[in-house]
Amino acid sequence: xxxxxxxxxxxxxxxxxxxxxxxxxxxxxxxxxxxxxxxxxxxxxxxxxxxxxxxxxxxxxxxxxxxxxxxxxxxxxxxxxxxxxxxxxxxxxxxxxxxxxxxxxxxxxxxxxxxxxxxxxxxxxxxxxxxxxxxxxxxxxxxxxxxxxxxxxxxxxxxxxxxxxxxxxxxxxxxxxxxxxxxxxxxxxxxxxxxxxxxxxxxxxxxxxxxxxxxxxxxxxxxxxxxxxxxxxxxxxxxxxxxxxxxxxxxxxxxxxxxxxxxxxxxxxxxxxxxxxxxxxxxxxxxxxxxxxxxxxxxxxxxxxxxxxxxxx
Amino acid sequence: xxxxxxxxxxxxxxxxxxxxxxxxxxxxxxxxxxxxxxxxxxxxxxxxxxxxxxxxxxxxxxxxxxxxxxxxxxxxxxxxxxxxxxxxxxxxxxxxxxxxxxxxxxxxxxxxxxxxxxxxxxxxxxxxxxxxxxxxxxxxxxxxxxxxxxxxxxxxxxxxxxxxxxxxxxxxxxxxxxxxxxxxxxxxxxxxxxxxxxxxxxxxxxxxxxxxxxxxxxxxxxxxxxxxxxxxxxxxxxxxxxxxxxxxxxxxxxxxxxxxxxxxxxxxxxxxxxxxxxxx
Numbered sequence: 001x002x003x004x005x006x007x008x009x010x011x012x013x014x015x016x017x018x019x020x021x022x023x024x025x026x027x028x029x030x031x032x033x034x035x036x037x038x039x040x041x042x043x044x045x046x047x048x049x050x051x052x053x054x055x056x057x058x059x060x061x062x063x064x065x066x067x068x069x070x071x072x073x074x075x076x077x078x079x080x081x082x083x084x085x086x087x088x089x090x091x092x093x094x095x096x097x098x099x100x101x102x103x104x105x106x107x108x109x110x111x112x113x114x115x116x117x118x119x120x121x122x123x124x125x126x127x128x129x130x131x132x133x134x135x136x137x138x139x140x141x142x143x144x145x146x147x148x149x150x151x152x153x154x155x156x157x158x159x160x161x162x163x164x165x166x167x168x169x170x171x172x173x174x175x176x177x178x179x180x181x182x183x184x185x186x187x188x189x190x191x192x193x194x195x196x197x198x199x200x201x202x203x204x205x206x207x208x209x210x211x212x213x214x215x216x217x218x219x220x221x222x223x224x225x226x227x228x229x230x231x232x233x234x235x236x237x238x239x240x241x242x243x244x245x246x247x248x249x250x251x252x253x254x255x256x257x258x259x260x261x262x263x264x265x266x267x268x269x270x271x272x273x274x275x276x277x278x279x280x281x282x283x284x285x286x287x288x289x290x291x292x293x294x295x296x297x298x299x300x301x302x303x304x305x306x307x308x309x310x311x312x313x
Numbered sequence: 314x315x316x317x318x319x320x321x322x323x324x325x326x327x328x329x330x331x332x333x334x335x336x337x338x339x340x341x342x343x344x345x346x347x348x349x350x351x352x353x354x355x356x357x358x359x360x361x362x363x364x365x366x367x368x369x370x371x372x373x374x375x376x377x378x379x380x381x382x383x384x385x386x387x388x389x390x391x392x393x394x395x396x397x398x399x400x401x402x403x404x405x406x407x408x409x410x411x412x413x414x415x416x417x418x419x420x421x422x423x424x425x426x427x428x429x430x431x432x433x434x435x436x437x438x439x440x441x442x443x444x445x446x447x448x449x450x451x452x453x454x455x456x457x458x459x460x461x462x463x464x465x466x467x468x469x470x471x472x473x474x475x476x477x478x479x480x481x482x483x484x485x486x487x488x489x490x491x492x493x494x495x496x497x498x499x500x501x502x503x504x505x506x507x508x509x510x511x512x513x514x515x516x517x518x519x520x521x522x523x524x525x526x527x528x529x530x531x532x533x534x535x536x537x538x539x540x541x542x543x544x545x546x547x548x549x550x551x552x553x554x555x556x557x558x559x560x561x562x563x564x565x566x567x568x569x570x571x572x573x574x575x576x577x578x579x580x581x582x583x584x585x586x587x588x589x590x591x592x593x
Binding site: 021059062063064065066075083084085087088089090092094096098099100101102103107111112114115116117157161163164 | 331332339340341343344345347348351352355356420423424425427428429430431432433434435588592593
């Protein structure tokens with residue numbers, strides 16, 4: 001059979017996923033008809049503000065949460081009807097910092113390998129420990145580790161059965177800068193070898209640097225699904241941050257207060273910058289400081305989710 | 314730093330799609346059972362030594378206080394001989410329950426249950442691993458209890474008259490309690506809920522199951538009440554294995570145990586299959 005004629009199965013296929021949770025005021029629609037597909041070998045980002053439904057979506061993919069309707073597949077295996085095969089092909093780094101206090105780091109990884117039926121995992125576990133800078137802590141009890149170390153053990157647990165699809169839910173939260181770089185070079189290497197990586201992160205610069213495609217969720221819906229390059233192209237122009245006591249009346253609708261305390265504007269080009277500065281002069285508002293920048297994923301994120309910068313800072 | 318790229322069988326270089334193993338009780342079961350045993354063995358002073366010492370204290374106190382005053386089975390055996398199998402079985406049952414219930418509730422409270430919910434482990438494998446782990450702890454405690462009570466009673470009294478009955482009731486009893494512990498652990502949302510289960514159901518039923526007395530010494534009403542206590546059949550049947558004497562026919566006891574084994578196993582499996590309080 002000509003293999004080239006056989007379309008490759010998607011690493012992850014989500015079709016019409018809906019999920020609601022009961023709360024005091026009725027039902028909250030956590031996911032509303034979410035459909036997306038991640039191809040094999042992709043480095044894919046799942047972004048959205050807190051409560052957008054990212055973790056719920058990952059939980060459904062991992063079989064931790066049951067969707068009200070819709071279907072989810074991992075490497076072509078339905079996560080409900082073929083859950084064993086689906087889970088065998090999936091590794092998940094959970095967002096929450098969880099651990100079993102009875103065991104050492106090595107025992108934790110060995111047990112996790114055995115749960116997946118991996119035999120003779122010692123050499124691979126040694127590799128993981130080395131790349132996650134945990135070799136010296138292999139015999140330490142999980143309770144004795146710092147938060148960043150526990151996070152790295154969680155990454156190791158997700159990789160221990162060498163899954164084709166790896167989901168990282170905020171993997172670098174609480175991890176210091178140097179180790180974050182080591183972790184990303186490790187993950188990038190896995191991706192370059194063909195592993196599919198799905199990432200959620202609050203560090204948008206990470207998603208911009210690493211991911212080929214991005215899905216943005218808001219209120220349980222996909223508000224954008226495109227390549228990172230296309231999303232940035234849609235944000236062509238410049239960004240300006242101005243430290244001042246107020247924003248000119250004519251620009252109130254376009255300048256939001258950012259986490260830094262400055263007013264942020266997205267402009268079509270430098271010609272519009274002149275108009276903005278002229279408006280400041282006419283309004284007798286003193287510009288104390290001004291910073292210019294190119295449009296980035298954060299701008300795209302803010303535009304698409306219509307949220308203030310404080311939420312993601 | 315070693316070249317990790319050369320060690321990772323990737324989708325392109327090896328089988329692109331992985332398949333899970335098919336056995337009914339596969340590697341996930343073995344790993345989880347091993348973990349359950351390792352868990353209690355690591356804190357053996359708390360999970361094995363402490364209950365053995367506590368039960369030995371019961372033996373010393375009750376045998377000293379009551380041996381001259383209580384006659385059992387028409388005086389065929391001494392009170393101490395009567396007491397020991399009951400105490401062993403009580404400790405076996407309580408520890409089997411404690412193992413599965415504490416393991417499950419701790420995993421839920423610390424949220425590390427995710428580590429066994431993410432892998433391709435079936436509900437049957439989870440059930441068997443937790444129950445067999447509970448049985449292992451209960452039987453370990455029972456074995457050490459039996460060993461350490463040998464100096465207190467004539468050795469011939471501690472050699473089971475019918476080891477098969479002893480084994481059947483020990484296995485059946487620990488299965489029931491391990492399953493009950495699993496149910497309690499899944500149902501409980503905090504340690505308080507489990508304490509209610511333990512202090513208001515398990516403890517009274519084991520203490521009032523004829524551990525310290527033969528129910529033939531009770532008034533008629535309390536004899537009838539004892540007959541609706543399933544723990545009574547487990548302890549009475551276990552004791553029958555040692556002496557060949559019991560309050561009720563051992564076949565009735567083993568039937569009651571079998572019914573509860575099936576009933577509780579169905580309930581626990583149902584909870585696991587539906588993901589009750591485990592998966593949202």
